[in-house]
Amino acid sequence: MGGCEQYRIRIPFEQIRAKVPNTALDWAPVGKVQKWAGIKDKSKPLPSDYDLWLLPRHRPLPYGIDGTIDFERVPESLKVAAKKHFDIELEGDAHLLDMLRIVRNKIGIVMEYDDDHWGSRDLGYMEYVDLAQKQLQLADAITVTTPYMEQLVKTYAPQVPVYILPNVVKFSEWQGWERWLRWPEGWLVIGLTGSPTHHDDWVVLKDVIPRILDEYHNVAFLLAGYVPDFFEDLHLLYPAQVYNDSYFRTYQDYPGLIRQADIILCPVDPTDKFNWAKSGIKAVEGMAAGRVLPNGMMGGAVPIVSPLDYYQEAVGNDKRGLVVEHTPESWERAIRLLLTNGTLRQQLQYRGLKYVREHLSIETRWGLWWNAYQEIYRRKQQ
Secondary structure, three states, X not given: OOHHHHHHHHHHHHHHHHHOOOOOOOOOOHHHOXXXXXXXXXXXXXXXXXXXXXXXXXXXXXXXXOOOOOOOOOOHHHHHHHHHHHOOOOOOOOHHHHHHHHHXXXXXXXXXXXXXXXXXOOOOOHHHHHHHHHHHHOOXXXXXXXXXXXXXXXXXXXXOOEEEOOOOEOHHHHOOOOOOOOOOOOOEEEEEEEOHHHHHHHHHXXXXXXXXXXXXXXXXXXXXXXXXXXXXXXXXXXXXXXXXXXXXXXXXOHHHHHOOOOEEEEOOOOOOHHHHOOOOHHHHHHHHOOEEOOOOOEEOOEXXXXXXXXXXXXXXXXXXXXXXXXXXXXXXXXXXXXXXXXXXXXXXXXXXXXXHHHHOEHHHHHHHHHHHHHHHHHHHHO
């Protein structure tokens, strides 16, 4: 399961299960239920066995497109069943849309999105954005991560209710992780983690990190996940200070990785519209990674973030981290400040962990999700 499934499905679903008795919240990729009309084994759950069906990040593609099911056209059996049982004429534009036209008569359809899948960056098959708009209009409700995402989906489906359910962590999963023995006593660790989609976002650090490592010999640089071309030789130039953690890690191990960082870097290019639809979860993860600080208090990692609304909200405009302009000079200045001012660094670490525990954990915010699902269900029954 990737980050989307963790933050948008598993974490809230598990918490609601624990808090609300006799509530069934299950999840499976649409591929496992898309042939539900032909299932012979009645012991297997069908979409219609539930009150609500949540579809995360789904985008409809025409019949016969690579990467979808092999149907080149609407199966005749599905056409007959739809007409016989629901008096619905299937349109044959996309298998997913035809399926939704059937099941929405019995259950509530909730679309879930945590990214811009409608054209700010080519994520594949964007020529079928008209089908994506149709899909949103078939929903009974849409859940998103931020106010920006709310406005974005409303441009395609203005009549569909939208609920903002922010990304939060399961706080208990981010506590109790140990510092790796590879770091010498007293060293500070700067962390940068992400995927290849961040290549252009990280260019701003290309010359900053080498200068920091040249000057501060008790500072380590932890690069996890993607290693961009401009950092490929960094571990050879600074073998004692740079560690590339390029191994596959499950989400269950991920908090232990983030816990290694004292400072977590969150650079995203604010001129790239794709980044406008992101959330502040990277900063939240850093703040959530608890450890005992040198002053004896508990704290997380300090995020340094680019000036986007979701990051500024997460760090409280410098109350729990540092917001910087997206320039090499600003990033270098902020990193140096945290490396040299231990009092400030530990204050921010303490405030960040405390804020996540009280305001950005599923343990305290689960009711937001549960109330949204209940309201969607009640509206569907009217």
